[in-house]
Amino acid sequence: MKRDFLYNEIAGNIANxxxxxxxxxxxxxxxxxxxxxxxxxxxxxxxRIYLELEAQSLVQxxxxxxxxxxxxxxxxxxxxxxxxxxxxxxxxxxxxxINDVYSTMGRNxxxxxxxxxxxxxxxxxxxxxxxxVLATRELKEGxxxxxxxxxxxxxxxxxxxxxxxxxxxxxESDIITSHGCMNALSLCLMALTKPGDTLALESPCYPGIxxxxxxxxxxxxxxxTHPVSGIDIHALKKLLPKINVCLLVPNFNTPLGYCMPxxxxxxxxxxxxxxxxxLIEDDTYGDIYFGAERPKCCKSFDMDxxxxxCSSISKTLAPGYRVGWVAPGKYKDQIxxxxxxxxxxxxxxxxxxxxxxxxxxxxxxxxxxxRKTLQENYQHYALAIAEYFPYGTxxxxxxxxxxxxxxxxxxxxxxxxxKYALKKQISVAxxxxxxxxxxxxxxLRLCIGLQWTDDLRLKLRQLGNLxxxxxxNNFS
Amino acid sequence: MKRDFLYNEIAGNIANxxxxxxxxxxxxxxxxxxxxxxxxxxxxxxxRIYLELEAQSLVQxxxxxxxxxxxxxxxxxxxxxxxxxxxxxxxxxxxxxINDVYSTMGRNxxxxxxxxxxxxxxxxxxxxxxxxVLATRELKEGxxxxxxxxxxxxxxxxxxxxxxxxxxxxxESDIITSHGCMNALSLCLMALTKPGDTLALESPCYPGIxxxxxxxxxxxxxxxTHPVSGIDIHALKKLLPKINVCLLVPNFNTPLGYCMPxxxxxxxxxxxxxxxxxLIEDDTYGDIYFGAERPKCCKSFDMDxxxxxCSSISKTLAPGYRVGWVAPGKYKDQIxxxxxxxxxxxxxxxxxxxxxxxxxxxxxxxxxxxRKTLQENYQHYALAIAEYFPYGTxxxxxxxxxxxxxxxxxxxxxxxxxKYALKKQISVAxxxxxxxxxxxxxxLRLCIGLQWTDDLRLKLRQLGNLxxxxxxNNFS
Numbered sequence: 001m002k003r004d005f006l007y008n009e010i011a012g013n014i015a016n017x018x019x020x021x022x023x024x025x026x027x028x029x030x031x032x033x034x035x036x037x038x039x040x041x042x043x044x045x046x047x048r049i050y051l052e053l054e055a056q057s058l059v060q061x062x063x064x065x066x067x068x069x070x071x072x073x074x075x076x077x078x079x080x081x082x083x084x085x086x087x088x089x090x091x092x093x094x095x096x097x098i099n100d101v102y103s104t105m106g107r108n109x110x111x112x113x114x115x116x117x118x119x120x121x122x123x124x125x126x127x128x129x130x131x132x133v134l135a136t137r138e139l140k141e142g143x144x145x146x147x148x149x150x151x152x153x154x155x156x157x158x159x160x161x162x163x164x165x166x167x168x169x170x171x172e173s174d175i176i177t178s179h180g181c182m183n184a185l186s187l188c189l190m191a192l193t194k195p196g197d198t199l200a201l202e203s204p205c206y207p208g209i210x211x212x213x214x215x216x217x218x219x220x221x222x223x224x225t226h227p228v229s230g231i232d233i234h235a236l237k238k239l240l241p242k243i244n245v246c247l248l249v250p251n252f253n254t255p256l257g258y259c260m261p262x263x264x265x266x267x268x269x270x271x272x273x274x275x276x277x278x279l280i281e282d283d284t285y286g287d288i289y290f291g292a293e294r295p296k297c298c299k300s301f302d303m304d305x306x307x308x309x310c311s312s313i314s315k316t317l318a319p320g321y322r323v324g325w326v327a328p329g330k331y332k333d334q335i336x337x338x339x340x341x342x343x344x345x346x347x348x349x350x351x352x353x354x355x356x357x358x359x360x361x362x363x364x365x366x367x368x369x370x371r372k373t374l375q376e377n378y379q380h381y382a383l384a385i386a387e388y389f390p391y392g393t394x395x396x397x398x399x400x401x402x403x404x405x406x407x408x409x410x411x412x413x414x415x416x417x418x419k420y421a422l423k424k425q426i427s428v429a430x431x432x433x434x435x436x437x438x439x440x441x442x443x444l445r446l447c448i449g450l451q452w453t454d455d456l457r458l459k460l461r462q463l464g465n466l467x468x469x470x471x472x473n474n475f476s
Numbered sequence: 477m478k479r480d481f482l483y484n485e486i487a488g489n490i491a492n493x494x495x496x497x498x499x500x501x502x503x504x505x506x507x508x509x510x511x512x513x514x515x516x517x518x519x520x521x522x523x524r525i526y527l528e529l530e531a532q533s534l535v536q537x538x539x540x541x542x543x544x545x546x547x548x549x550x551x552x553x554x555x556x557x558x559x560x561x562x563x564x565x566x567x568x569x570x571x572x573x574i575n576d577v578y579s580t581m582g583r584n585x586x587x588x589x590x591x592x593x594x595x596x597x598x599x600x601x602x603x604x605x606x607x608x609v610l611a612t613r614e615l616k617e618g619x620x621x622x623x624x625x626x627x628x629x630x631x632x633x634x635x636x637x638x639x640x641x642x643x644x645x646x647x648e649s650d651i652i653t654s655h656g657c658m659n660a661l662s663l664c665l666m667a668l669t670k671p672g673d674t675l676a677l678e679s680p681c682y683p684g685i686x687x688x689x690x691x692x693x694x695x696x697x698x699x700x701t702h703p704v705s706g707i708d709i710h711a712l713k714k715l716l717p718k719i720n721v722c723l724l725v726p727n728f729n730t731p732l733g734y735c736m737p738x739x740x741x742x743x744x745x746x747x748x749x750x751x752x753x754x755l756i757e758d759d760t761y762g763d764i765y766f767g768a769e770r771p772k773c774c775k776s777f778d779m780d781x782x783x784x785x786c787s788s789i790s791k792t793l794a795p796g797y798r799v800g801w802v803a804p805g806k807y808k809d810q811i812x813x814x815x816x817x818x819x820x821x822x823x824x825x826x827x828x829x830x831x832x833x834x835x836x837x838x839x840x841x842x843x844x845x846x847r848k849t850l851q852e853n854y855q856h857y858a859l860a861i862a863e864y865f866p867y868g869t870x871x872x873x874x875x876x877x878x879x880x881x882x883x884x885x886x887x888x889x890x891x892x893x894x895k896y897a898l899k900k901q902i903s904v905a906x907x908x909x910x911x912x913x914x915x916x917x918x919x920l921r922l923c924i925g926l927q928w929t930d931d932l933r934l935k936l937r938q939l940g941n942l943x944x945x946x947x948x949n950n951f952s
Contacts, residue, residue, distance in 0.1 A: 102816070106624055120617030128620060129612040132825060136605040141596030144604060144794035148582055179655050179798075179819050186818040194693070195670060212817040217670070318620035320824035322655075337571075340578070341688040342662040343655050347823045348796035349608060 055291030080407040085222035114427040118449035131353035143349035151177025155355035181312035184326040191334040197244040204434030230260035252285035255445035257398025289400040305329030388464030531767030556883040561698035590903040594925035607829035619825035627653025631831035657788035667810040673720040680910030706736035728761035731921035733874025761877040781805030864940030
């Protein structure tokens with residue numbers, strides 16, 4: 001307890017000095033050894049303090065040289081506004097826009113800031129190929145047989161083992177595999193809702209979830225959401241009598257990238273459990289944290305099986321493999337049955353390959369590098385945006401994940417900007433995709449999972465220039 | 477026209493002589509040359525006549541020796557009764573039974589007559605493995621990327637090309653790939669129905685379809701079905717005002733194995749189109765015909781895009797790959813959207829592997845051998861059943877597919893028989909699984925996709941003995 005207090009005080013102190021400009025961008029910070037001596041804390045604690053500040057992009061580590069004040073700490077880019085959607089369901093789906101943006105998926109001639117997937121160059125492709133080959137050799141009948149309904153047992157065992165890191169304490173029998181995370185979410189919503197039911201979501205929200213909800217005939221209530229702390233619990237509380245189910249992405253939500261604080265997770269789980277409202281948790285981004293530790297999930301605080309925890313390797317290893325899963329708590333029987341009737345079983349070969357990859361320990365090595373690259377990318381993007389985008393542009397402060405949320409000054413219509421950018425071979429995801437209401441017209445989402453290059457910087461510059469032209473000419 | 481008449485007359489004549497005992501089991505038939513001379517028909521027509529009779533198991537070809545009257549022609553096994561379900565929806569799902577039977581999937585200690593999949597020993601496993609390895613090499617980023625939404629274009633092109641053989645005349649743009657055929661059926665039913673709608677099905681019907689319909693909140697009407705000609709069109713016609721959608725398996729339906737005649741297919745397509753009721757056609761077994769020619773589909777007669785044709789390679793190549801597709805006619809946009817929200821995309825690696833396999837032409841070679849084996853299996857099973865099963869047992873006359881339907885004399889409860897057989901390491905699929913009503917208590921389905929061995933014959937003998945004990949002791 002005392003240690004935590006000391007830890008928070010020291011970290012807060014350094015953060016304040018940086019924010020106040022007492023410690024200047026680029027300035028070297030005391031070494032871990034000195035910090036630990038100075039405050040009478042362990043080397044480990046001292047290191048955790050710097051890593052925590054690094055996750056907040058206030059501090060930057062340089063290999064072999066130590067810790068420095070981050071150039072980002074001085075950016076004149078404020079946070080986007082908390083969202084303020086109408087608290088009624090208002091299903092105006094931007095179908096054509098979503099179809100248009102998703103139709104650029106896989107196009108090699110475009111810079112795809114629009115699609116939330118990691119670039120292949122950041123993935124362990126050679127090793128994955130080997131795992132596929134090995135899986136065809138090791139599986140009975142080469143993987144041509146149906147898997148058992150619940151899914152690959154080695155994969156479920158590995159997911160259960162990894163859940164210890166976020167205090168999920170799952171057993172292999174708690175988990176059901178699926179055809180990617182979207183399929184897991186679809187099974188959960190089908191199990192828990194009927195048309196006409198009401199679903200509460202964060203706002204902005206991933207378009208696939210909005211489309212899924214609409215396609216199942218649900219009424220969607222978007223809930224006010226803060227760009228750093230996540231869904232507004234007070235607003236959610238007021239809506240409880242109206243809603244049947246809640247779906248949240250508490251860790252590194254796309255597009256905002258926040259990590260909901262543990263206390264909020266705990267509070268929401270208790271709140272929904274009391275109201276007997278199931279909570280579907282999408283934790284697809286949970287493993288790509290920029291901070292020192294794997295964040296907890298809502299599932300970590302689940303006492304009565306009311307949380308259906310969904311995830312996948314689509315954002316960390318191989319989107320095209322379609323390997324996902326759900327730990328559905330007390331709804332296991334319903335989910336198993338739906339899996340049987342809608343897809344029968346998972347694709348044996350890829351699920352076996354991923355299971356074996358996870359068992360080697362290579363996954364953690366990969367994740368370490370991958371997280372570092374993503375955080376560096378975020379910093380590159382932020383610096384480029386500060387330099388090239390119109391004055392008054394605001395950006396999110398992702399603490400993990402693949403997304404950066406950009407809020408332009410009012411007057412820029414990002415749907416129009418999207419069309420013009422496409423002519424310059426740049427694809428972005430306009431803010432309007434992330435809501436069923438008329439919001440976020442001046443926002444867009446950028447994927448930070450691309451390989452950083454000079455060309456990428458140039459594309460951001462072109463995008464910024466285009467935005468400036470829009471603003472000056474009041475183009476939209 | 478005249479040629480068709482002659483063809484039918486000659487074939488009918490021979491069939492009648494066999495059935496009347498004028499031509500006896502084992503007797504050699506005139507050679508193709510003699511038959512052609514005798515009737516003034518071409519050698520080709522003469523050959524088609526024998527192949528047709530072989531498909532009906534009246535004639536048997538022996539390599540290098542010619543055609544003989546089949547030993548099956550004399551079996552004292554009559555056809556099962558046409559089904560006569562109640563013409564109201566009556567959703568009493570035998571859940572526990574289905575779960576129990578499916579839970580034996582993959583168990584090596586059992587003889588799995590119960591599961592409708594081909595034995596691995598009948599599949600081109602080595603070649604499929606190679607295709608998987610090649611696919612990981614050839615695909616961009618090793619197949620870790622998302623596919624385009626509509627699915628692998630080479631696969632769609634091959635499916636389109638193959639549709640010429642049944643006069644489907646599909647284009648690659650008509651086809652959407654899916655995670656197996658069940659997933660295609662699920663997308664179709666989700667696109668076309670809302671809870672409370674009524675679905676017409678053949679009876680008996682594949683349990684997965686029944687479960688899917690119930691899980692979507694549909695009322696199921698089972699329609700009277702004849703074991704040789706399929707669904708009773710007259711009965712269907714009377715139900716039209718009550719139904720919203722119809723799902724049929726006209727080619728080698730599991731469990732009955734019939735091939736619905738072309739005229740019936742044509743009539744049903746016209747009937748449903750006029751009534752504006754969409755027809756979902758499951759053609760998963762269409763490629764495993766025992767006759768001389770690939771049968772047409774309902775889709776072959778579709779004039780206005782009202783037929784959603786679904787199929788897969790799950791019964792011919794690799795159940796565990798989950799490669800299926802749908803040609804949804806005028807419902808394409810809805811299906812595409814549902815695919816996006818429920819599964820995002822297919823598993824790139826396996827879809828690419830199957831596409832390449834189809835392109836080599838090896839698929840047709842495999843199918844030729846596979847069909848021959850299945851038909852031989854059917855004959856082995858039929859002879860064993862005639863020898864070992866209780867007097868009065870009836871069996872279906874599959875013209876293709878993987879299923880044999882057995883109807884015991886009244887008094888044998890196959891759910892009880894199933895439990896006792898399981899103790900002898902034999903798993904069968906009781907008739908009650910294939911209906912939501914109280915029917916088929918004395919029926920069961922046997923998978924004929926297993927490798928025929930002396931041990932398999934022994935298991936059929938054990939099963940027959942068990943049935944005899946049940947019958948004599950009035951066990952149930």
